């Protein structure tokens with residue numbers, strides 16, 4: 001039998017040792033970072049974004065991670081955002097998103113490019129400034145209801161502020177986009193949240209566990225999903241009934257009511273032959289999720305920041321009272337004058353963007369300026385990191401709404417602020433948001 005002599009064995013050990021030392025020295029910073037992240041994760045699991053931030057600190061513009069056969073790029077450089085988000089080769093969404101299709105069916109948020117273009121073209125019609133303005137009364141009314149609700153709960157020690165806000169946004173979304181008035185409870189709105197959170201959690205696990213080994217979704221998720229499907233069916237039923245009633249009114253030569261026109265997003269969907277009822281249902285659930293979680297979280301963070309900055313709160317109060325009076329309701333005409341409220345929302349979205357990180361899947365090699373991201377890569381844009389990056393924002397963790405004063409606009413580094421994303425696949429509701437949340 002072949003036997004190593006002691007000298008040869010010793011030589012091999014020395015070579016292996018030298019190679020290991022060379023490897024450790026060469027990748028010292030990376031290894032230190034990995035150990036730090038594992039330690040931080042063990043101490044407090046669920047801090048994914050914070051861990052990502054640690055890697056981004058080490059590689060602030062871009063870094064690449066390989067998960068078995070998947071290659072993921074994480075970017076935090078404004079110039080790269082512009083290149084990726086305006087490229088026709090990066091319109092598709094990565095696997096983490098498309099998981100939602102398994103439960104909801106195809107929808108605008110996750111659809112692959114061809115289907116998405118058709119959907120977006122149609123739904124954009126209902127998000128024009130004119131259409132949105134026609135729903136302003138709804139937003140005012142729902143905001144007023146929320147204010148009244150808050151007054152009745154004012155003396156309560158434990159107020160579920162978030163729950164009340166969720167209800168307000170869900171009802172406003174249903175009325176403005178679907179043309180249907182329906183009573184939403186806090187529990188209903190939490191069910192929408194559960195669908196999104198559980199799907200996102202599973203999506204993150206997909207990085208390291210093959211889908212075949214994933215356990216079934218929890219019972220609470222399945223119950224939330226089936227309740228959401230029932231609710232969306234009844235919304236379609238109710239709106240169809242209204243549309244038929246309105247058509248009859250028109251045939252009777254009655255004056256054309258505003259509701260008789262195609263005035264809500266759902267009307268466009270119901271009248272489009274390509275949209276089956278199943279597709280209409282998945283869009284309804286998707287819009288309830290997208291409209292609810294993002295807006296209520298923004299408003300919650302704004303309230304938190306105002307509570308932490310009484311001086312800013314006081315100034316906002318004085319602005320509102322001097323423009324609207326103490327007891328008068330806020331009207332649409334008065335809203336643009338309260339521009340301080342809008343700046344507060346913008347600054348809140350800088351510090352706490354509702355979509356802190358977004359993803360794209362490349363359909364071709366993507367030149368992002370000096371670097372090429374190959375075809376079939378997943379790209380994540382680390383928006384919250386850039387929003388707080390001291391290279392682009394002075395004292396980035398300070399809450400200062402005046403960064404968004406008109407005279408400071410030129411100081412904002414291009415593409416360092418993209419809470420609604422950018423390009424053709426940006427937030428479809430962008431036009432309404434800052435004013436809706438300000439209200």
Ligand code: HEM
Pocket residue numbers: 108109110120173287290291292294295298349353354355358359418419420421424425426427428429433437
């Ligand atoms: C403060 C509130 C909101 C913020 C910060 C926000 C932000 C965003 C962002 C960053 C995206 C891009 C996501 C990505 O590419 O992964 C997005 C997409 C989207 N948002 Fe919003 N959003 C908000 C509220 C809403 C509301 C109220 C609705 C609807 C009622 C809505 C509907 C959508 C839809 C349908 C998309 C997918 C668009 C597409 O893929 O074509 N969002 N939003």
